[in-house]
Amino acid sequence: MSETLLKVRDLRVSFGRRPGPPWRRATTREFVAVDGVSLDVGPDETVGLVGESGSGKTTVARAVVGLVRPDSGTVTVDGHRLGPVGQRPAALQRAVQMVFQDPRSSLNPRMTVAAIVGEAWRTHPVSAPAGDRTAALHRLLDDVGLDASVARQHAGELSGGQCQRVSIARALAVKPRLLVCDEAVSALDVSVQAQILRLLVDLRASHRLSMLFISHDLGVVHQIADRIAVMRSGVLVEQGPAGEVLVAPRHEYTQALVGAALELNTES
Ligand SMILES: Nc1ncnc2c1ncn2[C@@H]1O[C@H](COP(=O)(O)OP(=O)(O)OP(=O)(O)O)[C@@H](O)[C@H]1O
Ligand SMILES: [Mg+2]
Structure with a gap:
C-alpha cells in the first residue's frame, strides 16, 4: 500500500468544449472549472x-469519483490510476464512495432502506455479507445510528437526517477506503448537521476511512478536517494542516474566508 491513498495531480476540467477539429474548437468558448489542482489524502486522513x-x-x-472526465491530470487511488466510472475495475470503484448534498434526491423514495443497501451489495458482490444479510443490514444501520426497524421503511418516509444516514450506510456497505462528502451536511438543519458531522467523525475512526470533505462552511470543515485545501476560481490557492490554515492563513483569499467565518461566529 502506498503512503497516499488518493493522489490528484494537475487536474484540469473544462466545460463547453465541443469535440471536433482544432479550428472549430477555437471558436467555442471553453470554461475552465478546475485548473491544475493537485491534492493528496492519506490513509485515515480527512482533507x-x-x-x-x-x-x-x-x-x-x-472527477475523483469518475463522474466527470478531466481534460488532463490524473487521479490515483492506492497507486492505481482511475478512469471514468464504468471503465474502472470494480474494486477501485468500490474503494471510492460519494455522499451527496441532498439526501432526498440521492435516494429513490420508493425503495425501502433494505433494498437500497441490497442494491449496493448486488453492485459490489465482494462486499456483500457471506452469512445472514438481515443481521448484517441491522449492524450497518446501527453503525449509522438508525434503528433496525428503518430497514422496512421507504426512503420517502424518512427525515432529511435519516436519509443522510441511509446514504452513508449505503456507501459503507461496500467497504470503501475513501468517502467523498460533497456538502453532505449543508442541506440539513443545524442540530441535525451537528449529529451527522459527529457520526462521520466517529465512522472515520471506527471504519478507518479517509475522507475528502467538501464544504463552503469553514466552521463545519474545522470540526472534521486534519488538513484543509482552499479553492478559488478553479485553482487551489492554499493547503496545509487545519490548524495552520485556520489560524495563520497565508493566502489573502483564505484570510478573507477565515475573517468572514469569525465574524459570523461572533454575530451568532
Ligand atoms: N456540467 C457543467 N457544465 C458547465 N459548467 C459547469 C458544469 N458543472 C459545473 N460547472 C461550472 O463550473 C464552476 C464550478 O462549479 P462547481 O459546482 O464545481 O463549484 P462548487 O465549488 O462546487 O460550488 P458550490 O459551492 O455552489 O457547490 C461553476 O462556474 C459552474 O457553473
Ligand atoms: Mg458544489
Whole structure:
C-alpha cells in the first residue's frame, strides 16, 4: 500500500468544449472549472476542501469519483490510476464512495432502506455479507445510528437526517477506503448537521476511512478536517494542516474566508 491513498495531480476540467477539429474548437468558448489542482489524502486522513460557490469543489469531487472526465491530470487511488466510472475495475470503484448534498434526491423514495443497501451489495458482490444479510443490514444501520426497524421503511418516509444516514450506510456497505462528502451536511438543519458531522467523525475512526470533505462552511470543515485545501476560481490557492490554515492563513483569499467565518461566529 502506498503512503497516499488518493493522489490528484494537475487536474484540469473544462466545460463547453465541443469535440471536433482544432479550428472549430477555437471558436467555442471553453470554461475552465478546475485548473491544475493537485491534492493528496492519506490513509485515515480527512482533507477539507473549501471555497466559495462556483470555485470548483464539486467538479473536483466528480472527477475523483469518475463522474466527470478531466481534460488532463490524473487521479490515483492506492497507486492505481482511475478512469471514468464504468471503465474502472470494480474494486477501485468500490474503494471510492460519494455522499451527496441532498439526501432526498440521492435516494429513490420508493425503495425501502433494505433494498437500497441490497442494491449496493448486488453492485459490489465482494462486499456483500457471506452469512445472514438481515443481521448484517441491522449492524450497518446501527453503525449509522438508525434503528433496525428503518430497514422496512421507504426512503420517502424518512427525515432529511435519516436519509443522510441511509446514504452513508449505503456507501459503507461496500467497504470503501475513501468517502467523498460533497456538502453532505449543508442541506440539513443545524442540530441535525451537528449529529451527522459527529457520526462521520466517529465512522472515520471506527471504519478507518479517509475522507475528502467538501464544504463552503469553514466552521463545519474545522470540526472534521486534519488538513484543509482552499479553492478559488478553479485553482487551489492554499493547503496545509487545519490548524495552520485556520489560524495563520497565508493566502489573502483564505484570510478573507477565515475573517468572514469569525465574524459570523461572533454575530451568532
Ligand atoms: N456540467 C457543467 N457544465 C458547465 N459548467 C459547469 C458544469 N458543472 C459545473 N460547472 C461550472 O463550473 C464552476 C464550478 O462549479 P462547481 O459546482 O464545481 O463549484 P462548487 O465549488 O462546487 O460550488 P458550490 O459551492 O455552489 O457547490 C461553476 O462556474 C459552474 O457553473
Ligand atoms: Mg458544489
